[in-house]
Amino acid sequence: MNSVGYRFLMRGNQAAALALLELNAEANPGDANVWDSLAEGYLYADRPEDARRAFEKVLETADGYEDPWLGAKLAHRARTELAGIGR
Secondary structure, X not given: OHHHHHHHHHOOOHHHHHHHHHHHHHHOOOOHHHHHHHHHHHHHOOOHHXXXXXXXXXXXXXXXXXXXXXXXXXXXXXXXXXXXXXX
């Protein structure tokens, strides 16, 4: 679902992209990668507060990610983005 959401973003359909990414996060609340994608969508749509909340969800879920290396990478990215947004 993430890849379809990104396609919508790249084609300029932010509403459809965010709706799909939000639905995916709702369906997979424990998946750090899903939250990371949603956060990126929010950043792309210039919604920094929503992005901040989604990046915080990345941090909450990254430790239990199925691939520890990817979980660590997602957590690092989230911390970096949060520093830029201003926690």
